[in-house]
Amino acid sequence: MSTEIWTILSILKWSEKFLREKGVAAAKHGAECLLAFVLGCQRLDLYLRFDQPLTTTERAAYKKLLLRRASREPLQYITGEAWFMSEKFKVSLHTLIPRYDTEILAETVLRYLDQAELIVDIGAGSGILAVTFAKRGKKVLALDISPEALAVAKANAAAHQAVDKIEFICADLLAGVNIPPVRGVFLVSNPPYISPAEYAALEPEVREHEPRLALLAQNDGLEFYQKILAQSGAVSDLKGVFFEVGHRQAGAVAKLLQDRFQIPAQIVRDLGGKERVVYTLL
Structure with a gap:
């Protein structure tokens, strides 16, 4: 960037072109989000301040973040925040970056929330599901094998005033977890479901930055569905199992659920018609 006066509008135009040339998707949105983050404002506020020049300090801070995004580091890791169900986390x-797919899982569980006293969030990650259910008054066990992920989940629970409803447990799925006897338990999970072949073809943002532990699964991506269902027999008064599923996995996961519970599983599609969630109510 030269020493000319850079306004918000001019720097955004330059940044969008720069990011697009680097192969970054949604270049305009990314440039706007990063600049809003640097300026401490909402993205839409930029449209009211197009003629505002940036200070040398602001330009330097923005350039540093822009270069990180150009290297294909995800926007959410650069800012340290993401949105889920219209809430900031x-x-x-x-931790994985929250995605719309998981909102379909949350919305599906919310439709039946009154049927369970306890929600067990298996693979809680940043705690987006645990917090979502806790804020609706449910007791939640948030399980994750990663202590670092659980630390983020605890911070999110505190930020959303949901700590008193969530118990955080470092565990490998359900192994060794003492689930209290209550009136109705839901098992909810967005487990790793990317097969090794699919993993190699992921975008750099995902493959090179998001935690491999939370993405990769063997057995054509079915490994963790199989393990969770094998462990589910230890849960007393189980009332439902809800899974987010990967591309083309819904049929296979539905069969796993039907074989386990002898009840036909239900499949939920997103607004684009893609199968995103498979569940069984007991």
Whole structure:
């Protein structure tokens, strides 16, 4: 960037072109989010301040973040925050970035929330699901094998005033977890479901930055569905199992659920018609 006067509008135009040339998707949105983050304002506020020049300090801070995004580091890891169900959450390199797919999972569980006293969030990550259910008054067990991920989940629970409803447990799925006897338990999980072949073809933002532990699964991506269902027999008064599923996995996961419970599983599609969630109510 030259020493000419850079306004918000001119720097955004330059940045969008720069990011697009680096192969970054949604270049305009990314440039706007990063600049709003540097300026401490909302992204839409930029449109009211197009003629405002940036200070040398602001330009230097913005350039540093822009270069990180150009290297294909995810926007959410750069800012340390992401949105889920219209709420802001902290994220880190130890947690997956929340996606719309998981909102379909949350919305599906919310439709039946009154049927369970306890929600067990298996693979809690940043705690987006645990917090979502806790804020609706449910007791939640948030399980994750990563202590670093659980630290982020605890911070999010505190930020959303949901700590008193969530118990955080470092565990490998359900192994060794003492689930209290209550009236109705839901098992909810967005487990790793990317097969090794699919993993190699992921975008750099995902493959090179998001935690491999939370993405990769063997057995054509079915490994963790199989393990969770094998462990589910230890849960007393189980009332439902809800899974987010990967591309083309819904049929296979539905069969796993039907074989386990002898009840036909239900499949939920997103607004684009893609199968995103498979669940069984007992």
